[in-house]
Amino acid sequence: MPPERSMSRRDFLRKGALxxxxxxxGLPEAVSFLHPRIAESAIMGIGQELRDxxxxxxxxxxxxxxxxxxxxxxxxFAEQRFRTSIVLDSGKIDSVTYGYPRGAGVRVVRxxxxxxxxxxEVSYASLLDTARVASGVVETQSRTNPIDVTRRNIAQPFTxxxxxxxxxxxxxxxxLMRMDAAARAADSRIVSVRIEYLDEARDILIGTxxxxxxxxxxxxxxxxxxxxxxxxxxRASGLGTLGGRVDAEYFTRVSPEGAAKAASLQAVRLxxxxxxxxxxxxxxxxxxxxGVLIHESLGHALEGDGIRRGxxxxxxxxxxxxxxxxxxxxxxxxxxxxxxxxxxxxxGTPGQRxxxxxxxxxxxxxxxKQNGWLLTQRSTGNGRRMSYRNWPIPRMTxxxxxxxxxxxxxxxxxxxxxxxxxxxxxxxxxxxxGNFNFAVREGYAIENGKVTRPxxxxxxxxxxLETMQRIEGIGTDLVVELTRGTCGKDGQLVPVxxxxxxxxxxxxxxxxxxx
Amino acid sequence: MPRQxxxxxxxxxxxxxxxxxxxxAEVYVEASTTTEVRIRQGQIELLNQAAMQGIGLRLFRDRxxxxxxxxxxxxxxxNELVNRTLALTNQATPRDENKIPEFLTMSQANLxxxxxxxxxxxxxxxxRLARAAxxxxxxxxxxxxxxxDVRCGASTVEINFSNTxxxxxxxxxxxxxLAATPIATQGAQKREATYVDRKRFLADLAxxxxxxxxxxxxxxxxxxxxxxxxxxxxxxxxSEAAGGFLGGLFQAFSGLNxxxxxxFLAGKLGQQIASPLVTIVDxxxxxRGLGTRYFDGEGVQTHRTVVVDRGxxxxxxxxxxxxxxxxxxxxxxxxxxxxQLPAIGPTNFYVDNGSSTHKLVEEVPNGLYVTGLAGxxxxxxxxxxxxxxxxxxxxxxKLTKPVEGVTVAGRLDEMLLGxxxxxxxxxxRSNVASPALRFQSLTVGGSA
Numbered sequence: 029m030p031p032e033r034s035m036s037r038r039d040f041l042r043k044g045a046l047x048x049x050x051x052x053x054g055l056p057e058a059v060s061f062l063h064p065r066i067a068e069s070a071i072m073g074i075g076q077e078l079r080d081x082x083x084x085x086x087x088x089x090x091x092x093x094x095x096x097x098x099x100x101x102x103x104x105f106a107e108q109r110f111r112t113s114i115v116l117d118s119g120k121i122d123s124v125t126y127g128y129p130r131g132a133g134v135r136v137v138r139x140x141x142x143x144x145x146x147x148x149e150v151s152y153a154s155l156l157d158t159a160r161v162a163s164g165v166v167e168t169q170s171r172t173n174p175i176d177v178t179r180r181n182i183a184q185p186f187t188x189x190x191x192x193x194x195x196x197x198x199x200x201x202x203x204l205m206r207m208d209a210a211a212r213a214a215d216s217r218i219v220s221v222r223i224e225y226l227d228e229a230r231d232i233l234i235g236t237x238x239x240x241x242x243x244x245x246x247x248x249x250x251x252x253x254x255x256x257x258x259x260x261x262x263r264a265s266g267l268g269t270l271g272g273r274v275d276a277e278y279f280t281r282v283s284p285e286g287a288a289k290a291a292s293l294q295a296v297r298l299x300x301x302x303x304x305x306x307x308x309x310x311x312x313x314x315x316x317x318x319g320v321l322i323h324e325s326l327g328h329a330l331e332g333d334g335i336r337r338g339x340x341x342x343x344x345x346x347x348x349x350x351x352x353x354x355x356x357x358x359x360x361x362x363x364x365x366x367x368x369x370x371x372x373x374x375x376g377t378p379g380q381r382x383x384x385x386x387x388x389x390x391x392x393x394x395x396x397k398q399n400g401w402l403l404t405q406r407s408t409g410n411g412r413r414m415s416y417r418n419w420p421i422p423r424m425t426x427x428x429x430x431x432x433x434x435x436x437x438x439x440x441x442x443x444x445x446x447x448x449x450x451x452x453x454x455x456x457x458x459x460x461x462g463n464f465n466f467a468v469r470e471g472y473a474i475e476n477g478k479v480t481r482p483x484x485x486x487x488x489x490x491x492x493l494e495t496m497q498r499i500e501g502i503g504t505d506l507v508v509e510l511t512r513g514t515c516g517k518d519g520q521l522v523p524v525x526x527x528x529x530x531x532x533x534x535x536x537x538x539x540x541x542x543x
Numbered sequence: 544m545p546r547q548x549x550x551x552x553x554x555x556x557x558x559x560x561x562x563x564x565x566x567x568a569e570v571y572v573e574a575s576t577t578t579e580v581r582i583r584q585g586q587i588e589l590l591n592q593a594a595m596q597g598i599g600l601r602l603f604r605d606r607x608x609x610x611x612x613x614x615x616x617x618x619x620x621x622n623e624l625v626n627r628t629l630a631l632t633n634q635a636t637p638r639d640e641n642k643i644p645e646f647l648t649m650s651q652a653n654l655x656x657x658x659x660x661x662x663x664x665x666x667x668x669x670x671r672l673a674r675a676a677x678x679x680x681x682x683x684x685x686x687x688x689x690x691x692d693v694r695c696g697a698s699t700v701e702i703n704f705s706n707t708x709x710x711x712x713x714x715x716x717x718x719x720x721l722a723a724t725p726i727a728t729q730g731a732q733k734r735e736a737t738y739v740d741r742k743r744f745l746a747d748l749a750x751x752x753x754x755x756x757x758x759x760x761x762x763x764x765x766x767x768x769x770x771x772x773x774x775x776x777x778x779x780x781x782s783e784a785a786g787g788f789l790g791g792l793f794q795a796f797s798g799l800n801x802x803x804x805x806x807f808l809a810g811k812l813g814q815q816i817a818s819p820l821v822t823i824v825d826x827x828x829x830x831r832g833l834g835t836r837y838f839d840g841e842g843v844q845t846h847r848t849v850v851v852d853r854g855x856x857x858x859x860x861x862x863x864x865x866x867x868x869x870x871x872x873x874x875x876x877x878x879x880x881x882x883q884l885p886a887i888g889p890t891n892f893y894v895d896n897g898s899s900t901h902k903l904v905e906e907v908p909n910g911l912y913v914t915g916l917a918g919x920x921x922x923x924x925x926x927x928x929x930x931x932x933x934x935x936x937x938x939x940x941k942l943t944k945p946v947e948g949v950t951v952a953g954r955l956d957e958m959l960l961g962x963x964x965x966x967x968x969x970x971x972r973s974n975v976a977s978p979a980l981r982f983q984s985l986t987v988g989g990s991a
Contacts, residue, residue, distance in 0.1 A: 108615075120636035122635070124609050126609075126627065127882060128612070129614050140588055141586065142589045165589075165590040220804045258804055262925070263807060265805065339733070417595065455919075458917065460733045461765075465931035485920075485922055485927055486929040486950070489948055537770070539950025541929070543986060
């Protein structure tokens with residue numbers, strides 16, 4: 029729980045002036061290159077700036093206004109983000125950016141209807157207006173019960189001792205330069221390296237007409253390294269990523285240089301890749317980021333909006349077989365350091381571990397509050413939004429196929445001609461038909477039970493239910509990918525984790541160019 | 544529209560940055576209003592009303608660049624942000640290309656990108672249009688029992704821009720859209736399709752009945768779709784799919800990707816990269832264009848640029864920085880919002896209509912007609928293409944059966960040179976568009 033306010037605003041401003049004054053006198057970098065707004069909030073306490081305007085009493089009054097024309101429920105979501113991003117390209121620090129978006133949104137819900145409005149200005153007056161606008165979706169006049177929100181504690185899924193955004197800016201720049209040097213040194217055929225760094229602390233304050241009032245801070249870090257290789261008229265790119273919901277010590281536990289070098293070596297390997305095959309064949313997908321498959325094949329179809337509307341292939345399938353009996357699918361908001369992890373979702377519901385599929389049988393959907401109510405079920409803590417400018421919708425957190433019993437090496441045996449997906453790219457799905465695809469960044473031929481020559485990228489396509497039935501082996505080597513994964517739905521992007529052990533499919537259509 | 548105080552404040556912030564040591568500074572204020580309704584089964588599912596405003600400030604000191612953006616316009620906040628961003632800017636690397644454009648000659652022509660009738664639309668008007676589209680969808684066919692939703696929205700934006708050299712410049716733009724996604728049901732099978740129209744002017748927007756009708760035709764056409772055996776055959780991309788393909792190809796024309804060797808088109812200037820039937824244009828000045836603007840995100844006047852002329856690569860597209868690196872004039876492709884640095888993006892980017900009346904489908908003895916693309920499959924670095932598609936199978940020049948669960952694949956350089964038909968059905972419902980294109984031969988990946 030955040031500390032109580034330790035300093036009045038006036039005191040802060042005086043202290044702020046002192047810091048600015050001291051800057052010129054040459055304070056150590058640790059002070060001079062913090063995100064400016066982080067520095068302020070470090071003095072005032074997490075979420076205190078939001079709480080100054082939106083205490084329990086003002087939140088009660090805003091929610092009362094939101095429900096003045098009727099409606100089943102209302103909530104207020106305020107947010108401020110402290111973002112630092114740095115781009116390195118062609119060996120130079122290209123740009124450095126501080127972002128400080130801040131605002132609040134009000135939602136009014138009546139059965140399946142949603143009214144949403146937001147304000148970029150966090151003030152009581154503007155949010156009363158916002159509440160009135162949001163209530164426009166409700167066409168009836170009715171009395172509402174008094175609202176009385178109470179502060180709740182958040183059970184954090186893990187503790188970050190020294191959260192990343194407090195790392196000094198100078199060491200971030202150094203990190204990027206080191207990665208750039210390592211990527212270039214990996215091979216003489218590397219002609220270009222771009223590295224993008226982002227860190228963020230996100231303060232949120234949520235009040236709901238059910239009486240919930242929570243304040244949280246969520247940290248997030250992401251580093252992506254994109255080397256390009258060129259030789260003999262051929263070009264290829266590699267990708268290396270670092271980050272997650274990690275602390276500053278993370279960069280001493282992992283090897284940034286190693287990740288950059290690996291990305292370069294991937295680009296170089298792909299220079300020699302031949303064309304991928306076309307048509308159905310046995311496919312083995314490597315652990316970790318291979319979980320894009322489960323995210324697309326079943327994950328989106330489990331989300332409560334499509335279930336409630338009856339437009340998902342998994343509507344009405346609870347308790348029914350949706351995958352091979354080997355398959356357990358878990359969505360876990362509490363996975364340590366996961367990109368999709370949180371203590372509380374964007375509706376104030378605690379993040380949880382949900383077993384969605386057990387023994388191939390559908391156990392639970394992934395629900396937000398509204399779709400949960402409409403299905404007479406409870407939210408599973410999957411109500412997320414991209415920012416205060418968006419209303420919450422059901423989303424995945426960290427979604428993975430759980431560990432199996434097969435020796436990963438044994439999963440290749442018996443395949444005379446097949447496809448090994450060492451690393452995937454992105455994917456997409458249409459949940460009404462279940463048709464989905466995922467791209468392969470790095471693929472190999474499987475010949476007589478062995479991974480052999482590299483083949484160029486190709487998409488793999490399938491239908492959710494058919495493909496999930498075709499899982500015939502799951503390895504013991506579960507990896508949940510913490511460093512990459514951004515999911516887009518309905519125009520809202522959110523970070524997610526995906527994962528799986530090595531998984532073998534009897535047949536998937538590979539979309540290469542060679543017949 | 545922006546509180547005038549926000550524009551004044553932005554100017555104040557820029558001047559303050561210049562006084563505090565930024566040799567050049569640029570401020571971009573974006574204020575917009577959006578209303579969107581979503582209708583399902585005649586009922587309002589969502590009413591979203593948004594008014595937003597943010598500022599982006601770019602600073603240059605000794606050819607180093609720093610950037611900040613915020614929606615919080617309290618002056619204690621902006622003061623602090625400016626000072627700290629200047630400090631951070633010192634950590635960037637000096638780069639010759641870090642310079643903001645000094646001149647802006649705004650087009651004097653009326654580009655017609657703002658329609659007061661769109662600004663005046665109220666939520667009730669949008670509900671009426673969306674309901675009419677949904678009613679029309681239900682009336683088409685009894686296999687249409689539900690929709691995912693029908694969306695109708697209107698948005699207006701005002702841009703205010705200035706930099707150390709250019710005084711305040713401003714323009715307004717509007718956009719209105721209507722999108723229907725009916726679901727066709729046959730037995731246990733459900734297939735959806737979307738048709739969306741998007742226009743600057745309300746009077747140009749497709750009638751709701753038409754939106755509902757076309758969406759239904761598309762959904763019904765998908766019922767009963769199945770895979771086909773893998774084959775190498777001619778493939779026709781219908782107009783919308785061709786536009787999607789062109790959108791993926793855009794980054795290959797980016798001057799930055801070219802100079803950094805991240806495009807398969809690097810080093811190809813002046814060469815024949817596509818069939819002589821193909822002309823590709825980026826035109827930021829097209830009247831009523833969805834990508835039209837008076838100047839780009841860094842104050843460069845927009846242009847009409849012929850990128851590919853009858854198959855010959857003539858120009859890459861640029862921000863000011865990438866143009867300086869390649870020693871060419873900028874093309875007005877610095878696309879941004881207040882919270883992003885200008886980056887190379889399309890204005891109105893399109894394949895021009897074919898000059899002859901190619902019968903794209905009729906001439907194909909055996910092949911695939913692609914109406915839908917899904918997912919990601921274009922690698923503009925390596926020049927490889929592979930994507931999930933659906934559509935219809937072509938036999939003896941006729942569409943014979945619906946197809947799904949297949950991929951198309953090829954090498955982009957061979958694909959572009961192998962285009963042997965360009966349709967005449969270019970239509971702008973997005974800022975990236977193309978008439979139908981026929982590729983001589985692609986690999987279709989399907990059943991064994």
